[in-house]
Amino acid sequence: MNAKVHSELRAIVGDRGIVDSPTRIVPYESDGLAILRQRPELVLLPRTTEETAACMQVLHREGVPIVPRGAGTGLAGGATPVEGGVVIGLARMREVLELNVEDRFARVQAGLVNASLTRACEKHDLFYAPDPSSQRACTLGGNIAANSGGPHCFKYGNTTQHVLGLVIVTHDGEVLELTESDVEPLGYDLVGLFVGSEGTFGIATEIKLRLVRRPPVVETLLAIFTDLDSACETATKMIARRLEPSAIEILDKLTIQAVEDSVFAAGYPREAGAVLLTEVEGLEEEVSATSEDIRAIFSECGAIEVRTARDDAERLSLWAGRKGAFGAMGRVAPDLYVADACVPRTKLGAMVQQTVEIAKELNLRLATVFHAGDGNLHPNICYDRRDQDEVRRVLEAGRRILESCVDAGGSLSGEHGVGLEKLEQMEYQFAAEDLATMCLVRDVWDPDRRLNPGKLIPLRACMETRAAFIGKTPQDIAR
């Protein structure tokens, strides 16, 4: 892009909406997956749908690739920039546009931070259910792109179940309202299709979201185990007995220690081999009945202690500890690789064991913290990206963990998305025809393949070879 285009874009977003200094642009070179880095040519931070559309029109005309970005907390490299491309960030679009208490929905700008929405509606006893661990930082627009989950998605479902409508800007800068009737889609469910498309279909700028009533009673239980296996067995039994808590989380010893060293210390016992954090919501009678059943399983599986949060403060602290776990790993090593695979819940224990073995074999430090109720594993590998050999082993472990999850009937991602990180493994999980079908759909939304190019679907899997921007593989960029 030449200087004229830069100033054209500057005129659209204003001085504060453009980052083009070679220095200031540096932090945009990666998202939460810092191992992959690529500096973009330009970062644009529009404030409205109209500004976004105007930028996209210019970039369409110039044929520039675009990488959308929320808060850059994604862990799969979904917002890693592309060379010569532009990053369109949502960080300045953070208004709550409408809060409808009676019909329980909110319309927001896509850059609003997840937790801000719950803060905005909590006085009406409502909340926004999907609660990714990064909810205090991640944007709702980013949640749309990744179809984000979170601990309580066990009960409430991933983001997609909460999206009632979208306003998007298409690849060529057209504003498209996908806000459907409140009940059923009109025609195809384009909203459902868009959610989870990782920025390859367009940029969502306004989002209509379902809000949920606060449950009258919430009981939070922390079961303490001497080993990880028993914790996994407990979770598997809870599912098999068809109990319905709102979340089932497991933290292993290394994670517990990192959390307890941090500002989010929640009182998890340091000496425990693992803890299982679960929460039961609803009316008093159903909560106590379900909690009784759960306690029975705890004791069957050899929990050495079961604690109950006494009040909201303690409950929030238990959760803050869980949600700060990723960041707390910074105490263990400079970098953290967070895998995000799903397996059938009957295979939790076996898979966790396998990840432990893989890490041991490759001489890596593994910390595990995961959404057990959903079968969503997060084996976290602590490493130092300055150590090239360790980086190699981390990538190798990541690949092997993902592949063994797929072998067990699982999938590559439960909530972080494919991004750049799992691109290679897409061909392991899906057949060429499956990927080709996805490509067909992608090309409808973005015929020039300029939106988040090189992400989500490996390009060579596509049937047609049109002129497109070939993204780098994770290995290329890591090098």
Place this chain on the structure above:
Amino acid sequence: MTTGSLTDQLATIAGESALSTWTEPSSARELPLLTPPDEESCVRALQLATENQLALIPIGLGGKTSQTRAAKRADFALSMRGVAGVEAYEPGDGTVTVRAGTTMSELQAVVNAGGHRLTPDVPLPDRSTIGGVIAAGQSGFDRLRFGPIRNHVLGLRVLLGDGTGALTGGRLVKNVTGYDLQRLYAGSRGSLCLIVEASLRLFPLPESELVFTGQTPSLELAMESLRRAGELPLTWDTLSIAGQSGCYRVLAALSGRDAMLSSHRSNVDACIAELDSLQTFEGELARTARDSARDAELTGGWPHLRLLCRPSELSRQSELIFSALRELSESPPRIQVHPRIATLDLWLSEPDATRRSEQLIELFEVAATHSLHIEWLGSQRALAQELAASDTTTPALRLMTKLQSSLDPAGVFARGRFLGGL
């Protein structure tokens, strides 16, 4: 290809026995019906259609095709009823993978035996296949609790127009790998692909159930009673009103833990106390009461009209419809309302088809002036063109059309049956 040579060709796929005839309700057109016994035959039928530029209508048992419009062109129908059976049921994982032609009651029986509950709870489950329910995006009587079916389709295996098989999603309760094409396919009315296999999320069978029923001549009172019930901190399975001027039946269904139901029973009673003929059903009786109310949704055929709106606007919007109807028709319509979901289904009583079409067209005009969202689920041919014209304003229709021509470039799946000519 002549009709004769087409049936000959179709017979080569799975023999004469797999061949019969079927009448498209919206056009009264009689078509050859192929019921392939297996997936392999489905692939061959699709290849046949591709090679000979034929258009087919995919059906299950065909029950919901009266909701769709007449195809622009259709050469034969293909029923998936022959491709049936549960592929995998993992009681320990709470998921099931099932072939498309399995009926809802067959599926229900399998998962109930493992302690699971199947959603959606659709009317006449023995006359609906899971493939048909997913293709129609049909919601159940339990929607208030579980939401629309698209939330629980974990993965789909489909055949594209040329017979290529493609998988989307998986068998996992949580999974964001790749695009959610299952959301695109669910509710696409067979206009994009042929669903051959689906994986679904299951829910636990409740410990017990309670169904409250009552009657009232006042629709207002019925709505108000359910509004109050809806405000209780309970998770309702169903809150519905059905009936006609002068007599509305109210039903409220709850399920869950024993202790919870028995202790909140009186709170519900208080909300609906002003209704007449109050009854409360438990256990097996509750299930029967709920099932018969659910199946009653279908007596008299599919609803002709469905008003969709926000809960807070339901009263005002339905009043607008009623007053428009009063001007058009002599007798008030039979209705079914789900106030908390905010849908109003209407069956018009006018027996004369031409006159009814006129009424509907006028009704749509009224709706348009008040920006009400009405869906037409009937099958009058005269109306089809009128309504198709109004569809073109649907946002993103252009994108939908592109999606269709990209996934099914040869037009193997008969077009014009869905919104905007899709």
Place this chain on the structure above:
Amino acid sequence: MSPAKIRTSEELVDYAATLDCIHCGLCLETCPTYQLTGVETSSPRGRIHLMRAVAENNLVPDDAYRDEMEFCLVCRHCESVCPAGVRMGEMMSVARDSMHEDAPRSLGVRLARWLGFRVLLPNRAALRISGSLLRFAQKSGLLRWLAEHSPVAREQFAALAALPTVAPANLRRMLPARSPAIGSHSSSQTSVVSMFEGCVMPELYSQVNRATETVLTRLGAEVCTNPAAVCCGALHAHNGDLAGARSLAQKLINAYEPRESTEDSASTPIVVNSAGCSAHMKELAHLFDSADPWHARAEALAKRIVDFSEYVAPRLAEEQPDLRLDLSAPITWDNPCHLCHGQSIREQPLDILRSIDFGSNAFVELEGSESCCGSAGIYSALRPQDSADILDPKLDALKDSGAKLLITSNPGCQMQWQSGIRRRGLDVEVKHLAEVLDDALSRSVPESELDANERGE
């Protein structure tokens, strides 16, 4: 000035500390400059990213880099939410210090920094004279004239003009060397505390120091002051003058180390009523290498430092005086960053306020009371526009709260609020926590004194 030793790129920043950051982003929402701009570079994570890039030779420090480092308020809000325990305050001190050597500033800036950091702040006499000069410039209208007509530093003169009017010299007296406890107290013996008067406090907020002293004495403490303790060096450390900060730290340590000539013993608490200073004094040891003997001496001093609220809250709880202060409108509390984020002091000030019966005018909460007001030491003078922009949403929150009295406990914050409130034309008074408590204590007769009076009859 001796030529700066050439630093390696790793030494330009606190490289080891940057490795603690795992890029999770939980800091983003807390950061005032990120909130203001939405630019990731202007966030804690972004700044650490820049620092690490510098250390790893992926970025050569330039003006944009220095500007981002100076844009940071060092409010340390991010530290309160950082699961990895990144110490942003310390990292900023290191980064700014190297910038100072790395790119010498213009002559005017160097002169101003030298005058301010090396001449004025460490020197009580110079501070006293400046107080009088400032008062003259304020009274005569000279500052306002300069703010409009000066060829240089107009914004800075405007900032000076916005300062509270300096009290006449007779009201700016230093506190007496020793003030006895007032009344009898439930605690068995009166305690001795040393009170840190600070550098600018006696000039700009002498009434706060007096109130602090009165409160302490009324709560049964014998209060001593230490004339040798002038400036703690917090401003130096935060603004890229680690050498200056170290030398002031040494002076301070010397001043308070127990010896015959002073009242200080190794256990005498040092009460500090300025949150920025108490936070810095608790962390003085960071300025010295752990092998340096000064490190241990700094730690010994740090153990004695208590913030005003930290000292007072437990004593109030013990004495439980009947405190009443009828105000005509609601009050609110804004927690200085270096109190809540720097020292994790959150409950104590609220406990103090809760112990006072404000009549019908209850306490109202200020939204975002833990976010920075934009004062940030001398930030408001260095970057007046940014500083005002940062305060803006807080002024909105203040207006929404309906409070007519805002309480804080740091002189910089007090000034910042006062000038912002004046700019907005709001009718809100700003007071230090000590002033409010002093008012309440002086208006209610302590039970103990009452007992004494009764016994006297």
